[in-house]
Amino acid sequence: MTGAAVRAPGRAGVRIGPIGLAWRPRVFWYTVASLGAVLVLVVLGVAIGSTWIAPGIVVRSLVGLETGPDAFIITTLRLPRVLTGALVGLTLGIAGALTQTFTRNPLGTPDIIGVTSGASVGAVAAIVLGGGTYSVSSLVLSGGIPVAATIGALIAAAVVYGLGWRGGVQSYRLILVGIGVSATLDAVTSYLLVRAKITLATAASQWLVGSLSSTSWSSVWPLLIVAAVAVPIALATSAALGIGQLGDEVATGVGLAVQRHRLLVIALAVVLTAAAVAAAGPVGFVAFVVPQVGLRLAGTNRPPLLLAGLLGAALVLAADLLSRAAFPWQVPVGIITTVIGAPYLIWLLIRHRKEMSR
Amino acid sequence: MFSVPAPSPTLASVPEARVTDATTALGVHRTAVRRHVLVIAALVVVLVLVAVASMLLGSNRIGVDRVLDGLMRTGSTTDEAIVWGSRIPRTLIGAAVGAALGIAGLLMQGHTRNPLADPGLFGVSSGAGLAVVLGVYVFGVTSTGATVWFALGGALVASVVVFSVTVAGSGTASPVPLALAGAAVSALLGALTSFVVLTDQDSLDAYRLWVVGSLAARQLDVLGAVWPFLVAGLVLAVVNVRALDALGLGSDLAKGLGENVLVARLVGLGGITLLAAGATAAAGPIGFVGLTVPHVARALVGTGHRLTLPVSGLVGAALVLLADVVGRLIGGFSEVEVGIVLAVIGGPVFVAVARRRSLVSL
Numbered sequence: 001m002t003g004a005a006v007r008a009p010g011r012a013g014v015r016i017g018p019i020g021l022a023w024r025p026r027v028f029w030y031t032v033a034s035l036g037a038v039l040v041l042v043v044l045g046v047a048i049g050s051t052w053i054a055p056g057i058v059v060r061s062l063v064g065l066e067t068g069p070d071a072f073i074i075t076t077l078r079l080p081r082v083l084t085g086a087l088v089g090l091t092l093g094i095a096g097a098l099t100q101t102f103t104r105n106p107l108g109t110p111d112i113i114g115v116t117s118g119a120s121v122g123a124v125a126a127i128v129l130g131g132g133t134y135s136v137s138s139l140v141l142s143g144g145i146p147v148a149a150t151i152g153a154l155i156a157a158a159v160v161y162g163l164g165w166r167g168g169v170q171s172y173r174l175i176l177v178g179i180g181v182s183a184t185l186d187a188v189t190s191y192l193l194v195r196a197k198i199t200l201a202t203a204a205s206q207w208l209v210g211s212l213s214s215t216s217w218s219s220v221w222p223l224l225i226v227a228a229v230a231v232p233i234a235l236a237t238s239a240a241l242g243i244g245q246l247g248d249e250v251a252t253g254v255g256l257a258v259q260r261h262r263l264l265v266i267a268l269a270v271v272l273t274a275a276a277v278a279a280a281g282p283v284g285f286v287a288f289v290v291p292q293v294g295l296r297l298a299g300t301n302r303p304p305l306l307l308a309g310l311l312g313a314a315l316v317l318a319a320d321l322l323s324r325a326a327f328p329w330q331v332p333v334g335i336i337t338t339v340i341g342a343p344y345l346i347w348l349l350i351r352h353r354k355e356m357s358r
Numbered sequence: 359m360f361s362v363p364a365p366s367p368t369l370a371s372v373p374e375a376r377v378t379d380a381t382t383a384l385g386v387h388r389t390a391v392r393r394h395v396l397v398i399a400a401l402v403v404v405l406v407l408v409a410v411a412s413m414l415l416g417s418n419r420i421g422v423d424r425v426l427d428g429l430m431r432t433g434s435t436t437d438e439a440i441v442w443g444s445r446i447p448r449t450l451i452g453a454a455v456g457a458a459l460g461i462a463g464l465l466m467q468g469h470t471r472n473p474l475a476d477p478g479l480f481g482v483s484s485g486a487g488l489a490v491v492l493g494v495y496v497f498g499v500t501s502t503g504a505t506v507w508f509a510l511g512g513a514l515v516a517s518v519v520v521f522s523v524t525v526a527g528s529g530t531a532s533p534v535p536l537a538l539a540g541a542a543v544s545a546l547l548g549a550l551t552s553f554v555v556l557t558d559q560d561s562l563d564a565y566r567l568w569v570v571g572s573l574a575a576r577q578l579d580v581l582g583a584v585w586p587f588l589v590a591g592l593v594l595a596v597v598n599v600r601a602l603d604a605l606g607l608g609s610d611l612a613k614g615l616g617e618n619v620l621v622a623r624l625v626g627l628g629g630i631t632l633l634a635a636g637a638t639a640a641a642g643p644i645g646f647v648g649l650t651v652p653h654v655a656r657a658l659v660g661t662g663h664r665l666t667l668p669v670s671g672l673v674g675a676a677l678v679l680l681a682d683v684v685g686r687l688i689g690g691f692s693e694v695e696v697g698i699v700l701a702v703i704g705g706p707v708f709v710a711v712a713r714r715r716s717l718v719s720l
Contacts, residue, residue, distance in 0.1 A: 105472065105473075105474060106534060106537060106538055107472060107474040107475070107537055107541060108474065112474070163713060164713075166713060172473065173712060173713070175474060176473065176653060176709075176712035177712050177713070179474070179649055179708070180650070180704075180705045180706065180707075180708035180709035180712060182705075183646045183650070183701040183705045183708070184701050184702055184704075184705030185705075186701065187570075187646075187697070187699075187700070187702045187705070188702065190566075190569070190570045190695075190698055191570075191694070191698050191702075193566050194566055194567060194570055194695070194698075198562065198563055201562060201563075201566060202562060205552070205556060205562060205566075206556060209549075209552045284548075284549060284552075285545045285549075288545070289542070292538060331553065331556075332552070332556065334549070334552075335549045335552050336549075338545045338546060338548070338549035339546065339549050339550075341545075342542040342543065342545050342546035342549075343546065345538065346523050346539060346542050349523065349524075349535050349538060349539055350523065350526045
């Protein structure tokens with residue numbers, strides 16, 4: 001990947017250092033549009049709540065021009081929730097695009113590396129065992145769940161990767177190992193749920209759907225740091241992802257260090273997903289649907305990473321907004337992301353009949 | 359599209375290749391047949407042994423003589439109740455459910471050409487789950503006998519929806535749209551189920567027990583309700599075998615070989631739906647069997663569906679029965695549900711298989 005800037009014949013492009021990007025107008029405009037949608041949704045998400053705050057004041061507070069009671073509500077109560085939602089969507093969307101691309105399987109969500117199952121065991125155990133055996137204060141519990149989820153996610157992912165390793169990791173073997181490990185962990189979660197007191201089972205079920213109701217600045221920071229580090233690296237691997245899709249032999253022939261590339265992609269997906277799940281629980285369906293929608297909107301042969309991330313952010317923000325505005329009790333955001341995302345994907349599938357029938 | 363297109367050899371080159379294959383591979387072929395017969399015979403023996411164990415062992419520790427007495431209706435009423443009210447229904451339902459899920463999973467992975475596809479991908483499990491929850495929430499139905507009908511209805515309706523979406527989306531229901539439509543509909547139904555169970559604690563209580571998959575407290579009337587679906591599904595699956603092998607080469611080549619792709623899909627998906635719906639209604643959604651058994655079957659006898667179909671059925675049946683027996687024994691008074699045992703023990707075993715075997719991918 002060195003040497004003078006070489007342009008693919010017939011397609012304009014830009015090149016910054018080792019990273020080259022082809023000019024794809026559809027990807028570009030959809031990315032710009034979804035970025036705009038995310039910004040609008042952030043402002044709306046902060047404006048709408050038990051009291052309405054005019055968007056003008058919201059924008060002024062966000063840039064630090066406003067002080068007073070409204071600014072307090074905005075910066076301490078609503079902004080962390082909205083930021084968490086946006087970051088959860090961004091990280092899940094990009095993680096989903098990464099795993100779907102490298103497994104070459106639209107069902108290959110980050111779940112297959114065991115992240116979600118591991119996080120669920122950790123969190124459900126913290127809720128059920130913590131709340132059942134000892135009387136843990138809600139403060140300890142709210143600090144404990146993200147930590148338990150993160151530990152569970154990382155251990156599970158390491159186990160899947162380690163067991164999938166046989167002189168290198170091959171995506172098919174990794175998928176199968178992931179199925180086995182996830183099934184075992186999910187069964188442990190089920191066991192905990194079935195044996196738990198019904199009130200604790202309800203709390204655990206709520207977490208398992210994905211919810212933004214207990215977010216604060218302490219959930220924003222870890223997520224923000226992970227996103228700031230991992231998202232740029234993920235975007236930089238985009239070209240290698242395209243090569244990796246050609247199959248191991250071709251990719252090696254073209255000069256890609258296949259195993260190193262695969263480890264990097266898996267590590268990125270794991271870290272991004274674990275951060276999101278620790279902050280808000282496994283928010284339903286985002287990592288699966290958003291890359292598929294991005295791919296169909298942009299007309300590319302694999303999910304565009306940044307577009308998937310921004311669509312994810314927009315989806316989670318919109319879902320959170322709906323759950324706060326449209327229901328008498330706060331429906332967990334994971335339910336709404338699915339209720340919005342699934343019909344949209346179905347509609348896209350029907351509309352794209354001609355392209356799909358090949 | 360996202361899936362890798364199957365390599366399509368030019369039609370002229372195919373017969374030539376086949377002739378050379380046939381002459382050189384004759385000896386290899388004969389040993390392979392002998393091995394396959396051995397595998398199937400061994401699986402039948404294992405299934406019989408596990409079924410006997412399922413009749414003899416349970417949380418009520420009664421001896422062989424008392425089981426036989428109960429079976430002949432010559433012993434005490436307690437023995438008779440244990441054998442006819444619990445052991446026989448569990449053994450029959452367990453074997454039927456396991457075989458049905460194994461075969462449904464095989465067909466599902468064959469039609470979607472996706473190793474991650476399980477029988478629940480068509481919305482069968484999630485549709486049944488939503489119907490069960492609504493049964494509790496709206497009508498207050500909690501008995502196993504009545505739940506079966508709700509689960510059956512929900513499963514059938516959901517799979518019809520998935521299939522309509524797919525055909526509307528791709529004409530011939532090709533693999534990728536099928537998987538996507540199924541996953542989307544399943545997720546939607548799952549979200550609605552979550553909505554209900556988070557609103558109503560009684561529904562959650564019933565749902566969390568149903569969703570893990572269990573054979574406990576099933577009477578023979580459960581089998582009476584689901585057997586027509588299972589038998590019809592099995593017939594469709596067997597009819598579908600040849601077409602499925604052709605479809606494995608890709609839709610275009612299958613068309614070239616004279617298969618009507620849409621009809622083949624309809625038959626296959628009908629079979630999957632009936633088998634999975636019957637099994638799910640009887641024992642709850644045991645996703646693990648349908649997901650993993652086909653991989654084991656392919657590792658044992660290769661990819662041809664004429665062999666993998668019976669092998670999947672046998673492995674599935676033996677696996678579910680074995681897990682149920684283990685669950686009865688390890689839990690003491692409160693036995694562990696079959697779905698949990700399956701995944702906790704079967705998961706690591708499956709990982710070991712995936713690591714050891716030279717994998718036979720789809």
